[in-house]
Amino acid sequence: MNHDRNDTPKNRLTGAQVAEHNSKDSCWVIVHGRAYDVTEFLPEHPGGSKIILKYAGKDATEEFEPIHPPDTLDKYLDKSKHLGEVDMGTVQQEEKEIDPDEEARQERIKRMPILEQCYNLMDFEAVARSVMKKTAWAYYSSGADDEITMRENHNAFHKIWFRPRVLEDVEHVDTSTTMLGAKVSMPFYVTATALGKLGNPEGEVILTRGAKKHNVIQMIPTLASCSFDEICDAAEDGQVQWLQLYVNKDRAVTKRIVEHAEKRGCKGLFITVDAPQLGRREKDMRSKFDDVGSNVQSSSGDDVDRSQGAARAISSFIDPSLSWKDIPWFLEITKMPIILKGVQRVEDVIRAIEAGVHGVVLSNHGGRQLDFARSGIEVLAEVMPVLRERNWQDRIEIYIDGGVRRATDIIKALCLGAKGVGIGRPFLYAMSAYGLPGVDRAMQLLKDEMEMNMRLIGCSSVSDLNPTLIDTRGLGMHTAVVPRDTLGQNVYDPLIGPKEKAKL
Amino acid sequence: MNHDRNDTPKNRLTGAQVAEHNSKDSCWVIVHGRAYDVTEFLPEHPGGSKIILKYAGKDATEEFEPIHPPDTLDKYLDKSKHLGEVDMGTVQQEEKEIDPDEEARQERIKRMPILEQCYNLMDFEAVARSVMKKTAWAYYSSGADDEITMRENHNAFHKIWFRPRVLEDVEHVDTSTTMLGAKVSMPFYVTATALGKLGNPEGEVILTRGAKKHNVIQMIPTLASCSFDEICDAAEDGQVQWLQLYVNKDRAVTKRIVEHAEKRGCKGLFITVDAPQLGRREKDMRSKFDDVGSNVQSSSGDDVDRSQGAARAISSFIDPSLSWKDIPWFLEITKMPIILKGVQRVEDVIRAIEAGVHGVVLSNHGGRQLDFARSGIEVLAEVMPVLRERNWQDRIEIYIDGGVRRATDIIKALCLGAKGVGIGRPFLYAMSAYGLPGVDRAMQLLKDEMEMNMRLIGCSSVSDLNPTLIDTRGLGMHTAVVPRDTLGQNVYDPLIGPKEKAKL
Amino acid sequence: MNHDRNDTPKNRLTGAQVAEHNSKDSCWVIVHGRAYDVTEFLPEHPGGSKIILKYAGKDATEEFEPIHPPDTLDKYLDKSKHLGEVDMGTVQQEEKEIDPDEEARQERIKRMPILEQCYNLMDFEAVARSVMKKTAWAYYSSGADDEITMRENHNAFHKIWFRPRVLEDVEHVDTSTTMLGAKVSMPFYVTATALGKLGNPEGEVILTRGAKKHNVIQMIPTLASCSFDEICDAAEDGQVQWLQLYVNKDRAVTKRIVEHAEKRGCKGLFITVDAPQLGRREKDMRSKFDDVGSNVQSSSGDDVDRSQGAARAISSFIDPSLSWKDIPWFLEITKMPIILKGVQRVEDVIRAIEAGVHGVVLSNHGGRQLDFARSGIEVLAEVMPVLRERNWQDRIEIYIDGGVRRATDIIKALCLGAKGVGIGRPFLYAMSAYGLPGVDRAMQLLKDEMEMNMRLIGCSSVSDLNPTLIDTRGLGMHTAVVPRDTLGQNVYDPLIGPKEKAKL
Amino acid sequence: MNHDRNDTPKNRLTGAQVAEHNSKDSCWVIVHGRAYDVTEFLPEHPGGSKIILKYAGKDATEEFEPIHPPDTLDKYLDKSKHLGEVDMGTVQQEEKEIDPDEEARQERIKRMPILEQCYNLMDFEAVARSVMKKTAWAYYSSGADDEITMRENHNAFHKIWFRPRVLEDVEHVDTSTTMLGAKVSMPFYVTATALGKLGNPEGEVILTRGAKKHNVIQMIPTLASCSFDEICDAAEDGQVQWLQLYVNKDRAVTKRIVEHAEKRGCKGLFITVDAPQLGRREKDMRSKFDDVGSNVQSSSGDDVDRSQGAARAISSFIDPSLSWKDIPWFLEITKMPIILKGVQRVEDVIRAIEAGVHGVVLSNHGGRQLDFARSGIEVLAEVMPVLRERNWQDRIEIYIDGGVRRATDIIKALCLGAKGVGIGRPFLYAMSAYGLPGVDRAMQLLKDEMEMNMRLIGCSSVSDLNPTLIDTRGLGMHTAVVPRDTLGQNVYDPLIGPKEKAKL
Helix, strand or coil, rough: CCCCCCCCCCCCCCHHHCCCCCCCCEEEECCCCCCEEEECCCCCCCCCCCHHHCCCCCCCCCHHHCCCCCCHHHHHHCCHHEEECCCCHHCCCCCCCCCHHHHHHHHHHCCCCHHHHHCCCCHHHHHHHHHHHHHHHHHHHCCCCCCCHHHHHHHHHHHCEECCCCCCCCCCCCCCCCEECEEEEECCEEECCCHHHCCCCCHHHHHHHHHCCCCCCEECCCCCCCCHHHHHHHEEEEEEEEEECECCCCCCHHHHHHHHHHHHCCCCCCEEECCCCCCCCCCHHHHHHHHHCCCCCCCCHHHCCCHHHHHHHHCEEEEECHHHHHCCCCHHHHCCEEEEECCHHHHHHHHHHHHHCEEEEEHHHHHCCCCCCCHHHHHHHHHHHHHHHHHCCCEEEEEEEECCHHHHHHHHHHHHHHHHEECCCHHHHHHHHHHHHHHHHHHHHHHHHHHHHHHHHHCCCCCCCHHHHHHCCCCCCCCCCCCHHHHHHHHHCCCCCCCCCCCC | CCCCCCCCCCCCCCCHHHHHEEEECCCEEEECCCEECCCCCCCHHCCCCCHHCCCCCCCCCHHHHHHHHCCCHHHHHHEEEEEEEEEEEEEEEEECCCCHHHHHHHHHHHHCHHHCCCCCCHHHHHHHHHCCCCHHHHHHCCCCCCCCCHHHHHHHHHHCCCCCCCCCCCCCCCCEEECCCCCEECCCCECCCCCCHHHCCCCCHHHHHHHCCCCCEEECCCCCCCCCHHHHHHHCCCCCEEEEEECCCCCCHHHHHHHHHHCCCCCEEEEEECCCCCCHHHHHHHHHHHHHHHCCCCCCCCCCCCCCCCHHHHHCCCCCCCCCHHHHCCCHHEEEECCEEEECCHHHHHHHHHHHCCEEEEEEEHHHCCCCCCCCCHHHHHHHHHHHHHHCCCCCCEEEEECCHHHHHHHHHHHHHCCEEEEEEEHHHHHHHHHHHHHHHHHHHHHHHHHHHHCCCCCCHHCCCCHEECCCCCCCCCCEEEECCCCHHHHHHHHHCCCCCCCC | CCCCCCCCCCCCCCHHHHHCEEEEEEEEEEEEEEEEEEEHHHHHHCHHHHHHHHHHHHHCHHHHHHHHHCHHHHHCCCCEEEEEECCCHHHCCCCCCCCCCHHHHHHHHCCEEEEEEEEEEEEEEHHHHCCCCCCHHHHHHHHCCCCHHHHHHHHHHHHHHHCCCCCCCCCCCCEEEEEEEECCCEEECCCCCCCCHHHCCCCCCCHHHHHHCCCCEEEEECCCCCCCCHHHHHHHCCCCEEECCCCCHHHHHHHHHHHHHHHCCCCCCCHHHHCCCCCHHHHHHHHHHHHCCCCCCCCCCCCCCCCCCCHHHHHCCCCCCHHHHHHHHHHHHCCCCEEEECCCCCHHHHHHHCCCEEEEEECCCCCCCCEEEEEEHHHHHHHHCCCCCCCCCCCCCCEEEECCCHHHHHHHHHHHHHCCCCHHHHHHHHHHHHHHHHHHHHHHHHHHHHHHHHHHHHCCCCCHHHHHEEEEECCCEEEEEECCCCCCHCCCCCCCCCCCCCCC | CCCCCCCCCCCCCCCCHHHHCCCCEEEEEEEECCCEEECCHHHHHCCCHHHHHHHEEEEEEHHHHHHHCCCHHHHHHCHHHEEEEEEEHHCCCCCCCCCHHHHHHHHHHCCCCCCCCCCCCCHHHHHHHCCCCHHHHHHHCCCCCCCHHHHHHHHHHHHCCCCCCCCCCCCCCCCCCECCCCEEECCCCCCCCCHHHCCCCCCCHHHHHHHCCCCEEECCCCCCCCCHHHHHHHHCCCCEEEECCCECCCHHHHHHHHHHHHCCCCCCCEEECCCCCCCHHHHHHHHHHHHCCCCCCCCCCCCCCCCCCCHHHHCCCCCCCCCCHHHHHHHHHHCCCEEEEEEECCCHHHHHHHHHEEEEEEHHHHHHCCCCCHHHHHHHHHHHHHHHHHCCCCCCCEEECCCCCHHHHHHHHHCCCCEEEEEEEHHHHHHHHHHHHHHHHHHHHHHHHHHHHHHHCCCCEHHHHCCCEEEECCCCCCCCCCCCCCCCCHHHCCCCCCCCCCCC
């Protein structure tokens, strides 16, 4: 290819010009057809300089896009570093190395199961794991430390069993309920999850459309790939949305966000309280390392690797000093109901009620923050009896999230006393694997399960659900079994069934 | 082959004529040598239209047979659509595609273990799994959702241990007892299971003959492959049978069925109360999909797949509004003892007694309905102490079913206070693998185990069995262990035993 | 080979003569050089006729030897059927089929680990499993039903943990104690196990010699391969032996046995009370079937297979009517202390004390009788507090057996209150793999472990062991975990450690 | 090579001269260039004679070095047996056999992950396992008996879950605390572990440097590969070190050691009380056997193998008679605070307080001594409530060690009431894999986790940690599950997810 073409329009940079700035001494990158000088920004990049240097002198759009909100460069890079348009026709297309992992993934995409083969939420996760980019999968699927809380979240539901009623008229089953005053067709909402474009180029607006179709609420994440307004714009007529909020160190910024959300019609403000710092997620970090690690020439102490996964790259603004004393200020600046997201013990639920907020989400952030944090469903079982003893159970709406995969999980939470449950990853996986039809089917499957299982426990409406319908004796016991004696296990000769005849 | 033969008898259709109607616009199928126009019926077919369209213009007998009672077409398809006999000699024999799965299965059948190699009920299941058609296996073996209840049913017995008496004279062990007044030689009955012809072309009558041979009771299923009368006819002399009843939305139908059963001599009416709607069984659905899925050309939203497995295809008539207020009516229309099958908590047992019925079966429908329903044996342990406290233990006969595989399971149930236990799948598997000799041997093995184990706990008759003979401390705790730390597990270097010398 | 040799001595049968009687119509077999007509005995053979017919007309010595006591033929076959000596030179040596399993076993024997590589009792089991004949291994290693009790026996020890004392002077550790008045060097005895010649051609006398060397007691089994007198004769000077007794339906036989044992100097009479009938052990039965099954031509109902493993073949004389009312008679006929072996609940221990016997063994027969019988150690934890409450703990000696593999197991039992423990299979395995040196090393390893662990819990003598040294909170809970959700497990992407660099 | 060179200096032995003494009748070995006659010492060698005979007539330096303190030969071999210098140029270099295991290890070392890929302490263990010599790995990684306690140590932390506070100001997190009066930056110390040179040729001084860098305390082991003074010398300025002490049978020796340590500035004396005898560690023994076993010609009873692993070879001097009555003497001979290391029940903690010592370490010696000893964290949960009830919680400093791998483990211990935790193996593994940078990174990772997790439970300083922040309901239950029914498990057909399309 000839880089010295004379037909380059005035004022547009050529690929060759950009390509000269390919080191940490002078580092230019192209994003969406415009060049930027990020040399001085390198040491400040929350995701580390390595990942940028990988694209020094090159087009970084594909990498940049899903993990940065659209206005990132305007906000964080001084205008003097905005170098203007690039004649993209002159930018050398990098011959991508043949990546055997990526080739295998493309092959898997070709042979992807059709949507009708997904019969439950786990199935979407199985497909997503198979067809998503490894780094995107790692970001969505990872949890804190040993991911014990992340897995316990779903496991905990396995400790709760049903005590169904029989011979109740369940011809007509109504799964609708209300959340913060809004009527919804099912007792779940789409909870906030970050970086939707990692899974689908359209991002969170797909979830908006899915939520609309099934008349459930979407909680808009602070760390969305789409901008807040894009997500609001995607909502139709009276569709209800909530805002999830990471509180910024700069309260003026926070105030602007809250006021803007209220103006755009958000019906609830969910303040995240379980993430003064975003968690270490080693699966995510390792995946990131694999991506940039091949460039690593030395491992001297000075050149510490700062690529700690997507999570930590996007969260440095969060205020770790947020505390109970900030709550009155929030109650002042907005009329939206305020819900604390991430409460994890009964003492703090009581404190929340006393502080005058309207709800809590018992949550451990999907197991992504503190390992060995208890599951929301377990905390719920701790909370409700205490509230009922005080007759406080109606002073606040209580939600849980984490590990919900089956309608039975939802029903268990409602039997215990939750108003509803949040579901995050499953819809991300459905979206990543099949786009909107995936989200649609995932919600439909939940609805089918919901009706079926309400019927099977003898309840025709959400208000029928109550604690006598479940057996929670097993909940709350964190059982880890005695390690096995390997030698003993090895010498045991297990029973076998009847043997086939020998081949003739 | 020449389709234009002139020797076709008058009034008989030719294969070629039928073959022209091979689309959803005009769909004829042949069943048992007669043609039917099912074009208009397609959208109503409970099993979805796809499975019918697979046979449009063709002979569907083989697929139709095991999952439809003999009188289905007469009952559900208007006579005007009965097109009359087909000259089967003119029907083109479809060259079956070579299905490698089926070939492998035929090979396994050739090498099937001989019957004497089956030493316990599990062994029949192992053979059946190996030699049954995949779809038949999927229908029999599947359970609700994650099949956790289905497996828990047997596991729950593992939480009950014996406290045997020694030095009791057990030379003569008598395993006989009575059920609803009938003398039986062992404290189990053959419980109702649907679609027997999936496992064996003769269907449920094989179970009738096996039950006769061992003097145990058979419960006749509503959804049998054989007709009710065929099963009654197969019984000999004083052989006792019961009727399992799904209550029809049309009570007149139900009344006819009940009155007919009483007339034919049924000695008990078991009303199923745990299935207002038949469950989703994903293994069954997936197996069904695999069968018809290859035809699927598109997966647009309009063409929703309705093939949800055998279970849901056969149950649309069941009345989900059945409730306690219907019980008096049943008590009026029949003199047969009435037993509620599928009760799952002590409150409902008490209500059943108050309603005047004669028995309950504590059951979760073999784990096929509501996942996380507790096992019958666990519910039994909840029920009996409450009844004994009220001195109500003799006001009703209490049965359980689900997960029974060993005589020790039966003995545990009787020690707790059950009158008997129902066994379903194991006899289906024995029948599917080996026919009547299989059922015979399965019952004989249970009998042998029963005598042996009665002896070993120091009891010579069923009336000796009592709660002091068991230790139930572990029952009722639904233990799910803390997820393991994969990293920790991976780095542990397990102990090994002595190593062989190196080969010289 | 020429069968018509004329040099056959008078009165000796030739191989050819015997070989003519090779069917069920006339069936002769050779044992130890003598021919027997077993035609009429075939249907009575406790092990079934098939196994005999396998040797019809042939030399059966090798098969006969290990599982029949030396005097079997004299006792059970009428003298008229004893046909006299055979000229063994004329018996055609069967060309053994090359059995690939046997060849592999011979290869394993060549590469057997040397004795010094066995560091614990499990190691002997690993070697024995590898080098023993499959049928012999199956007989020794099998348990009742699903072998759950058999495995629980050892597992139960894993629920007991230590609360060691520190800073006690443990320079000199004394592991000796007394059992029924006899001084022994360690608190275990060699318990009775049947058919020692299956593991080693010399049989139980090897255990006698091992027990002598380490000054522990051997309990002589009723069903030994060696005769009772052979085992007594193998004992030296003051070596203490006990007799294990299956009570014969013919009490005169029993009386003769007991009186003879007392005369020969036995110091304890252990009456087995947990085996009114010997258990079904499916691993054993299946192994037996494999052995004779290849002859099976038909599987019709008439020709029921009676080969139910070695266990049931040897036990038909046992009296299932033995009961508490027989105890006074035993107390009359002997001065030996009487111990009931196989007691399994506290009520029966109390009854034993009231009946005036001198001890009980809390045992479930090595898990070979009743599956889901509790382990001896668990029953011990039930028994001792009740006895102590009555201050009866010294009125009887209490032993346990089952699952003991480590000195820590022994110490746990003694801390709870046992006088000693019986060990069976481990010594059989040591004997089967390495003969007397194996038994010697096994006992030495136990002794080393014993001293070490006594020291580590801060006890210098057996009398120091007491209940405060253990934590038994976990004992007695029969935990079976909730079945796992396969789908959920499958989609979880486990954490991995650092990856190796790619190969250059 | 020519051994008869004449240029050998006077008074120096030649390799040929040494090589003549290559049997048990006359056995010379070379260590660090000097020859020694060890013929008479052979039977006394704690590690057995075999391992020495392997080097008879040869240079044994490489084997000798890591497991013997530098002054061993001076101390234990009479000067008359010191034969003087060897001209090493004349010593035949043994052509090492190509060991395929060693070759594979060298290959693994080449492809070792870079340090930045280690994200947690488990990762170092994974790398160490891959790159360490097998015998060294076996020594470090092995535990007592079935290694159940060793594994339980970490597992026990899995039974403790968090009850985090939210909305606490955690902007500034301070992880510093004091231990025995010394200020440290994190609440852990490097506990004593033996034979550091097995992992790294520099040995324990690497840990000294790492501890300095992160301002934590190092406990110097009695059985270090480096000499005590070498380790003291490696410390800088005010760096705090403690002494771990195995008490010698000869108290004069002990006194010299203690006084010397105090003089060198040690700030704490940790007397090991859980090791009156060093444990049997079968993984270590087996690894050792493999190493010398190939020489074994016979396995007669006389030639008993004494190679019982590194552990027992180095500990014969330890006094098993050490008892509470010795404590006053220790309090007299030193002003250093005295801490009992290895206390395992509350009774002994009380006794320790009464005896006037300054601290205890609740420890089971890393699971290397008594199997089924409870974990330190479990004992801590037993101890603290009793002390608090007496208001004695401040009369002593309580530490735990064993199984600590995550900052959450440390935080759990501190919430329960520990002053700090000891960490051993993880730093050894980091050192063995990566030397000082490994230790540095391991500590840094712990520090990062510590800050993060303190923040996530809502605590900004160590003093904020308290028992309400954890849920310990699961702790103390030693759960071993009922053995599974293999037959039942085998016949279960697990659910599967959606299938890929067939390859075209």
